[in-house]
Amino acid sequence: MRDVLDAEDFIAVRPREAVEARAAELAARCERRADSDTCGALAAHAWALDPAGSAPVSGRVLTGPLAEIDLAVEERAAIQRARDEHRSGAERAFARGAAGALQWLLGFQPIGS
Numbered sequence: 001m002r003d004v005l006d007a008e009d010f011i012a013v014r015p016r017e018a019v020e021a022r023a024a025e026l027a028a029r030c031e032r033r034a035d036s037d038t039c040g041a042l043a044a045h046a047w048a049l050d051p052a053g054s055a056p057v058s059g060r061v062l063t064g065p066l067a068e069i070d071l072a073v074e075e076r077a078a079i080q081r082a083r084d085e086h087r088s089g090a091e092r093a094f095a096r097g098a099a100g101a102l103q104w105l106l107g108f109q110p111i112g113s
Contacts, residue, residue, distance in 0.1 A: 011048045012068045013107035019045060022104075036090045040097025044074070048105055057081055057098050068106065075102035 011019050023045035029038050043056035051066040058077040062070060078099035082092050 011066070012071050012105045014105050016049070019049060019105065022101075023049060026101075036093035037097035037100075040078075040094035040099075041101035042097075043094070044078070044098040044101035044105070047074075048102075057095050071102050071105055075099055075106065078102060 009016055023042060026038055026042040026045060030042055040056065047053070047056050048066065048071065051062050051070070054061050055070075055074045055077075058074055060070075060074070060077075075098075078095045081087060081095035082099055084092065087095075
């Protein structure tokens with residue numbers, strides 16, 4: 001086992017293994033009951049683990065490796081979409097789930113904590 005961790009071992013403040021475990025848990029929940037919040041959270045985790053495609057809310061395509069600022073930009077876009085009353089309830093719920101997942105990746109604490 002290595003004594004020193006590389007940057008690739010983390011996604012923002014979370015160990016890659018923890019992100020993978022949470023993504024697997026979310027995938028299992030989506031299979032049982034695919035609510036929009038859970039699917040949004042799963043989409044954010046999947047993108048953070050493999051950002052080759054477009055971001056789950058903004059649709060941004062990265063031209064380099066994923067950085068914390070990319071997660072923060074996506075989190076802000078998700079919050080804005082979650083608050084947009086012109087969007088459907090399902091779209092807002094998906095964005096709300098993505099925002100929560102991105103906040104977790106970035107190490108933010110929920111307001112109620």
